[in-house]
Amino acid sequence: MLRVNFRNKRSRKQFIFYSLMIALPVLQVVIFYFGVNINSILLAFKNYDRDTGDYVWTGFEHFTKMIKEMTTDVTWAFAFRNSVKVWLVSSVVSMALALFFSYYIYKRGVLKNFFRVMLFLPSIVSSIVMVILFRNLVDNFIPALVLRLGGEEMLGLLADHNTTMLVLIVYGIVMGFGTNVLLLSGAMSSISTSITEAAQIDGANRWCEFWRIVFPQIFPTFLTIFIISIANLFSNQLNLFSFYGSNAEAQFSTVGYILYKRTLSASYAEYSDLAAIGILLTLIIVPITLGIRKILEKVGPSND
Amino acid sequence: MKKLIALLLCIVAIVSLSLVGCTPSTEKPNTVDSTDEFDRDTKINTGKTTLFISNFNGAFGEKWLKAAAARYEEIHKDDVYEPGKQGVQIWIDNAKQGGKDIISGMDNSRDAIFFTEYVYYSDLVSSGKALDITEIATQKLTKFGENKSIADKFTDEQKNYLITKNDKIYMLPHYQGFRGITYDIDLFESELLYLSADKNNGNDGFIIDMDETMSKGPDGVAGTYDDGLPATYDEFFALCSKMKDLGITPVIWTGSNPVYFTEFLASLACDYEGLEQSMLNFTFDGTAKNLVSSATESGITMMGDTAITPNNGYLLAKQAGKYYALQFADRLLNKSSKYIDLRSVGALSHTEAQKTYIASRFLSTESTIGMLIESNYWENEADDMGYFKTMAKQYGEDRASRNARRFGFMPFPKATQDKVGEGVTLVDYLMTGAFIRGNVGQETGKEYEKALALDFLQFLYTDESLVEFTLYTGCPKSLNYNVDSIMDKVSPYTRSVFEMRARADIVYPYCDKDIYVDNASNLNYANFYKTVVNKGQGNTPYQYPSNTIYKDGVTGLEYFNGLSVQFSKEYWDNAYSRYYI
Numbered sequence: 001m002l003r004v005n006f007r008n009k010r011s012r013k014q015f016i017f018y019s020l021m022i023a024l025p026v027l028q029v030v031i032f033y034f035g036v037n038i039n040s041i042l043l044a045f046k047n048y049d050r051d052t053g054d055y056v057w058t059g060f061e062h063f064t065k066m067i068k069e070m071t072t073d074v075t076w077a078f079a080f081r082n083s084v085k086v087w088l089v090s091s092v093v094s095m096a097l098a099l100f101f102s103y104y105i106y107k108r109g110v111l112k113n114f115f116r117v118m119l120f121l122p123s124i125v126s127s128i129v130m131v132i133l134f135r136n137l138v139d140n141f142i143p144a145l146v147l148r149l150g151g152e153e154m155l156g157l158l159a160d161h162n163t164t165m166l167v168l169i170v171y172g173i174v175m176g177f178g179t180n181v182l183l184l185s186g187a188m189s190s191i192s193t194s195i196t197e198a199a200q201i202d203g204a205n206r207w208c209e210f211w212r213i214v215f216p217q218i219f220p221t222f223l224t225i226f227i228i229s230i231a232n233l234f235s236n237q238l239n240l241f242s243f244y245g246s247n248a249e250a251q252f253s254t255v256g257y258i259l260y261k262r263t264l265s266a267s268y269a270e271y272s273d274l275a276a277i278g279i280l281l282t283l284i285i286v287p288i289t290l291g292i293r294k295i296l297e298k299v300g301p302s303n304d
Numbered sequence: 305m306k307k308l309i310a311l312l313l314c315i316v317a318i319v320s321l322s323l324v325g326c327t328p329s330t331e332k333p334n335t336v337d338s339t340d341e342f343d344r345d346t347k348i349n350t351g352k353t354t355l356f357i358s359n360f361n362g363a364f365g366e367k368w369l370k371a372a373a374a375r376y377e378e379i380h381k382d383d384v385y386e387p388g389k390q391g392v393q394i395w396i397d398n399a400k401q402g403g404k405d406i407i408s409g410m411d412n413s414r415d416a417i418f419f420t421e422y423v424y425y426s427d428l429v430s431s432g433k434a435l436d437i438t439e440i441a442t443q444k445l446t447k448f449g450e451n452k453s454i455a456d457k458f459t460d461e462q463k464n465y466l467i468t469k470n471d472k473i474y475m476l477p478h479y480q481g482f483r484g485i486t487y488d489i490d491l492f493e494s495e496l497l498y499l500s501a502d503k504n505n506g507n508d509g510f511i512i513d514m515d516e517t518m519s520k521g522p523d524g525v526a527g528t529y530d531d532g533l534p535a536t537y538d539e540f541f542a543l544c545s546k547m548k549d550l551g552i553t554p555v556i557w558t559g560s561n562p563v564y565f566t567e568f569l570a571s572l573a574c575d576y577e578g579l580e581q582s583m584l585n586f587t588f589d590g591t592a593k594n595l596v597s598s599a600t601e602s603g604i605t606m607m608g609d610t611a612i613t614p615n616n617g618y619l620l621a622k623q624a625g626k627y628y629a630l631q632f633a634d635r636l637l638n639k640s641s642k643y644i645d646l647r648s649v650g651a652l653s654h655t656e657a658q659k660t661y662i663a664s665r666f667l668s669t670e671s672t673i674g675m676l677i678e679s680n681y682w683e684n685e686a687d688d689m690g691y692f693k694t695m696a697k698q699y700g701e702d703r704a705s706r707n708a709r710r711f712g713f714m715p716f717p718k719a720t721q722d723k724v725g726e727g728v729t730l731v732d733y734l735m736t737g738a739f740i741r742g743n744v745g746q747e748t749g750k751e752y753e754k755a756l757a758l759d760f761l762q763f764l765y766t767d768e769s770l771v772e773f774t775l776y777t778g779c780p781k782s783l784n785y786n787v788d789s790i791m792d793k794v795s796p797y798t799r800s801v802f803e804m805r806a807r808a809d810i811v812y813p814y815c816d817k818d819i820y821v822d823n824a825s826n827l828n829y830a831n832f833y834k835t836v837v838n839k840g841q842g843n844t845p846y847q848y849p850s851n852t853i854y855k856d857g858v859t860g861l862e863y864f865n866g867l868s869v870q871f872s873k874e875y876w877d878n879a880y881s882r883y884y885i
Contacts, residue, residue, distance in 0.1 A: 050821065053430040061882075068878045074836050074870075075845040139651035159559065159650040161855040247562055249852075250834065250845035262825070265404075267424045268431075269822035 044275035048268045055272070062276035070280070075250050075258070083254040086169060087233045091226065094173045098180035099222075103210055105181070106188035116185070120178040127175070131242040134171055158243065164252055168238050175239070180225055187221035188214055216301035223296055230289045234281045235259075255281065352393040353385040355756050358406070358415035360736075361398035363685035364479050368776040369396055369419070372769050376760060385752040392756065403737065407431055416744045416757040419478050423737040425465065425814070426821040434474040435740040435754070440762040441473040448766040457765070457783040461583070461812045476765060477782035478736035479681075479773070480810075482713075482801070483568040485555075486676040486683075487533075489710035489796060491665065495550055497674070498532025499539060509539075510546055522715045524725030529803045530715045535724045537632050540717040544636070544643045547674045555636065556645040556661055557677035558654035562848035565648075566830045568677050569633055569849055571731045573625035574829075575716040578729050579809035581623070585829060586815045588617045588883075594624040599864055614819045614883040618876035621832065621867035628719035630849060634860025637853040645673060649854045654678070658686040662709070666699045680713060680801045684778045711797040713804055728808040732782055733829065735814060738764070774798070780805055782812075819883040826879070835866030843869070 005011040044062055046055035070076045101119060105112045122130055139156025146154055157163045191214060199213050215222070237256040240248040246261050253261075259281075263274055348354055359369050373394035381391040397415055403423030410418065410433050428434050441454045454476060458466065466473055492498055496511050499519040503509040511518060511532065519539075521530030534540040544554040558564050574582040577594060584590050595607040604627060610619060636643055645652075645660070652660070657676065664673040676682065686692060687706050695704035702708055718724050740761060745754030763769060770785040778798035780787075791799055813829040814820060820827050836843045837858050846852040849863055858866075 048430075048822070050426055050430040053432050065878055069875075072874060072878070073845075074843045075834070078845055135651060143650075153646055155646065155855070156650055159855075161851070244560070247560070247848070250847040265825040265828075267404075267822070267824040268427045270825055 040275045040278060043272050044279050046272055048272065062272045063280065066273055066276045066280060075253065078251055079253045079255045079258050082252065083233055083236060083256065086172065086236060086238050086254060087229065089169050090173055090176060091229050094177040094180065095226065098177040098184055101181050102184035102188055103214060105185045119181050122175045123178040127242055130175060131239065135243060138167055168252065172238055183221055183225060184218060187218040191217045219300050223300060227289060227293050230292055231285060234285055348395060349393045351389060352391045353389050353752065353756065354393045354395050355760060356395050356397055356415040358397050358399055358413065358418045360400060360420040362400060363681040364777045364779060365684065365688045366396055366398055368773045371772055371776055372764055376763055385756055394760065403428065407433055410741050411743060413741060415741065416753055417738065417740050417761055419738045421478065421734045421736040423475065423735055424824050425475055425737065428739060429468060429474050433742045435742050435744055436472050436474060437740060437758065437761065438473045440758050441476060445766055450767055454762065454765045457785055459784065459810065465812065465814055465816050475737040475739040478738050479734065480732045480780040480782040481734035482680045482730045482732060483564065483571045484680065484716070485714040486678055486711050486797070487714045488665070488674060489712050491672065491674060495552065497543060497546060499534065508546065509542065522718050522724055529800065533714055534717040536718050536721055541635050548642065551671060553645050553671045553673045554643045555675045555677060556657055556673045557648045558657040559648050559650040559652040561654050562850050563830055564654060565677060565850040566833050566848055567733055569629040570829050570833065572632060572716055573623065573629040574731050574811050575729045576625035576628050576719050576723065577623060579811055582729065582811045583815065584612050585620050585832060586813060586820045586827060587817050588612055588614045588819055589817065592619065592623070595619055595622045596624050596627055599627055599861055601861065613885055614880055615885065617880065618871040618873055621871040626867065627864045630860035630864045633849045633853055637850060639854065649850055655685065655689055658682050659691045662686060662691050662695060666695060666704060681779045683711060683795060683797045706795065712800040713797060715804055728804055729811060730805065730808045731811045731813060731829065733813055736782060819880055834870045835863050836869040837862045837866040
C-alpha cells in the first residue's frame with residue numbers, strides 16, 4: 001500500500017510518478033474492458049433502430065431467441081460438443097505433456113535448452129505463419145509424398161474429414177503447450193534444491209520426487225493454467241479461423257469459432273443476438289470455473 | 305561465444321519463419337510501377353489539391369481508377385480548389401477492407417470516397433456516416449454530354465434498394481460479380497468438345513470437325529454465341545465424360561474457399577428459378593411456383609403455387625432450383641466419375657486454381673483442365689497476379705499471353721430439357737458500393753473537399769468512365785451502360801460475359817424489407833445451403849455441398865431434404881417471428 005505524505009516532496013513525487021505509470025493501464029482497462037463489456041451487456045437488451053441509428057430497449061427478446069436457437073439448432077449442439085471435446089483432450093494431453101517436459105527441463109535432461117526453445121518457438125512465431133507451414137505440410141506435402149511413394153491420390157489430412165478434427169486438436173496441443181512449459185518450468189525452478197536433495201537422500205526416485213515434492217510445489221501455477229483453460233472453453237476457436245477463414249465446416253466448429261465468425265459478418269441489427277449469446281455463455285462458464293477451482297483447491301495437493 | 309551463436313541462430317530461425325508467411329506486396333506505397341501506363345505523381349504533390357480515394361484492391365485492381373484519375377486530373381489541371389494550389393491530384397489508397405470495416409472507421413479516414421464490396425447499405429445509411437449523394441445521382445449528366453442521370457442507369461431492383469424511403473441515395477453500385485463456369489475455347493475447338501446439331505452423328509453427339517453444325521445451346525437458338533455448348537445438365541455431364549475419355553480433367557475450382565462452389569450452385573438454382581422466384585429468398589413477398597413437396601430417389605413431386613410471406617419463408621428451402629443444383633453437384637462430385645481435380649476439395653486457393661487452370665494447357669506434369677468454376681473477374685485477377693505473363697515468358701506470347709488465350713463464360717446448362725430456351729438469370733453477389741464520407745469537407749481548410757468528391761464520383765459514373773472501367777478490368781460495372789464501342793478491344797472472355805449479361809435477368813441478393821435488412825448476414829444467399837443430415841451418427845450439420853457430398857458421402861438428395869430440417873418451421877419461428885404479418 002502506497003502511503004502518501006503530501007507535505008513531503010519526495011513522497012509527492014513518488015505519488016505523481018506512480019499515478020502516471022498506472023494511469024494508462026487503468027484507462028485501458030476502463031475503456032477496453034469495462035467500457036466494451038458494459039456496452040456489450042447493454043446491447044443484449046436492445047434492438048437496433050434503423051431510423052435513428054440507435055439501439056433501443058427491448059428487454060429479454062434476444063435471450064429467449066438465442067436460448068431457443070442454442071438448444072434446438074444442431075450446429076450449436078456440435079459446437080458445444082466440439083468445444084468440450086477440444087478442452088478435455090487439450091487439458092489432459094497438453095497439461096500432461098507440459099508437466100513432463102517441464103520436469104525434464106527442470107531435471108536438466110539432455111538438450112534441455114533445445115527443448116525449451118523449440119517448444120516455445122511456436123508461441124513466438126506468428127500464428128498465421130505456423131498455420132501456413134502446417135497446412136502445407138499436411139495438405140500438400142504429405143499427399144504429394146504418398147503419391148511419389150507409389151500410393152494413391154489422397155486428400156490432405158486437414159481436408160479429409162476423417163482426420164480433420166484429430167489434426168486440428170494435435171495442432172492445438174503442439175502450439176499451446178509451449179507457454180505452459182515455460183510457466184511450469186519457471187515454477188519448478190523456484191523450488192528449493194534443499195527439498196529435492198533431502199528427498200533424494202531419503203531414497204525418493206524421480207516418480208516419487210515429481211508427485212510428492214515437485215507437483216505439490218507447483219500446484220498453484222498448475223491450477224491457474226487449468227482454470228484459465230476452463231474459462232476459455234467457449235472462446236477457443238481451435239485455430240479454425242487461421243486455417244479456414246470463414247469457411248470451416250459446421251461439423252468442426254466450436255462455440256468460439258461460431259461467435260467470431262458471426263460477429264465478423266453481422267449487421268448492426270444482428271449484434272444484439274451475439275451480445276445475448278456472450279452473456280448466456282458467461283452465465284454457463286462462470287459457475288463451472290469457480291466450482292472446479294473450489295474443488296481442486298480442496299482436493300489438490302498441499303505444498304506444505 | 306556459444307551462447308551468442310545460439311542466440312543468433314534463434315533470431316535467424318524466428319525471422320525466417322516469420323517471413324515465410326509474407327508474400328511480396330503488389331502495392332508500392334507512394335510509388336508508381338515503372339511500367340505503369342499512367343504517368344502519375346509518385347508523391348503527394350503539395351502544389352495541387354489532393355483528393356484521397358479508398359479502393360478495394362482485389363480482383364478488379366486499381367488500373368481502372370488510375371485511368372479515370374489521370375483523365376480527371378488533366379481536365380482540372382488549371383482549376384483552383386484552395387488558395388495557393390492549382391489542379392487536383394487523385395490519391396489512391398488501396399485497401400482490402402469490406403463495407404462493414406469501412407463504415408466503423410470512416411469518420412476518421414483521410415479518404416473522401418470509398419469503393420468497396422459487401423456493404424450493408426442499411427447500416428451505412430442508419431450510421432449517418434455517408435454523405436447524401438442524391439443530387440449527383442439524380443441530376444442529368446448533361447455536363448458530360450449525356451441526357452441520363454446515374455440513377456437512370458440503376459435496375460429496378462437497385463432503385464428499390466438504394467433509394468431510401470425519403471428518396472435519398474447514399475451509395476452507388478460499383479462492380480459486378482457473377483459465379484459461373486469458364487471454358488477454354490481453344491481447347492474446345494482443338495479437341496472438338498462442342499455438341500453437334502446431329503445427336504446421332506456417330507461421335508457421341510460431339511462435332512467431328514469445326515465445320516459441322518453445332519447444337520443450339522441453352523438458349524435454344526441457332527447461330528448465337530452459345531451454339532455447341534451443353535444445353536442441359538445431361539449434356540454437361542456428357543461433355544465431362546468426353547473430356548475424361550480424352551485425358552482432360554473436366555473441372556477445377558478453389559478448395560480452400562468452398563463457399564465459391566456453394567455460390568455457384570446458388571447461382572445455378574437462381575438460373576432455374578428466374579429473377580422473381582429467386583428474389584423471394586430476400587423479400588419473402590410473392591408466390592412460390594416451384595416448391596417441391598417431396599423428393600425421393602424416384603424423383604420429385606411439386607406443390608401448387610404457394611403464397612410466401614415472412615411467416616413461411618422456410619418453405620423456400622424446398623425450391624426446385626435448389627434440388628436441381630444439388631443434383632448437379634451430386635453428379636459432378638461423384639467419386640467414381642472423377643470429373644473434378646481433387647484439389648477442388650482440398651487446400652487449393654482461388655488464385656492457385658486460376659494459375660493451375662491457365663498452366664494446365666502447357667505443363668506436362670498437369671492434366672489439361674477443361675473448365676474453371678470462378679467469377680467473371682478471374683481473368684483480370686489472374687492477369688494482375690502475373691500468371692499470364694509468367695506463362696507467356698515460358699511458352700511464348702503468341703500461345704500463352706492473356707491476349708492469346710481464349711476463354712468463354714459458359715451459359716448455365718438447364719436442369720431439364722423443357723427449360724432450354726428460357727432466359728438466363730445471373731446473381732450479382734458482391735454487394736459492392738461507392739460512397740462518400742459524411743463529414744467530408746467539414747475540416748477547416750478543406751471546405752472544397754465535398755464538392756470535389758461529389759464531382760469526381762459523378763465523373764466516374766459517366767458512360768465514358770463506365771466503359772473505361774470495363775476496358776481496364778474486363779468486367780462490368782453494376783449499372784446499365786453500353787459497351788459495344790469496346791467489344792473489339794476486350795478479351796473473348798469479357799465479350800462472352802457481356803453477351804450473357806445482355807440477355808440475363810440479374811438477381812441482386814438483397815432488398816429493403818425489414819426481415820432482410822435486420823438479418824442480412826443470416827439471409828445471405830449462400831447461407832440457404834446449410835443442411836442437416838443423419839448418416840447414422842445422428843443429425844449432423846453441413847454447410848458446403850462440395851465438401852459434404854465428396855467427403856462425407858451425403859447425396860444431393862439427402863442434402864436437399866436436409867435443408868428443410870435446418871430451415872424448419874420451429875427454426876424459422878424462433879428467428880423471424882417478429883417480422884410476421
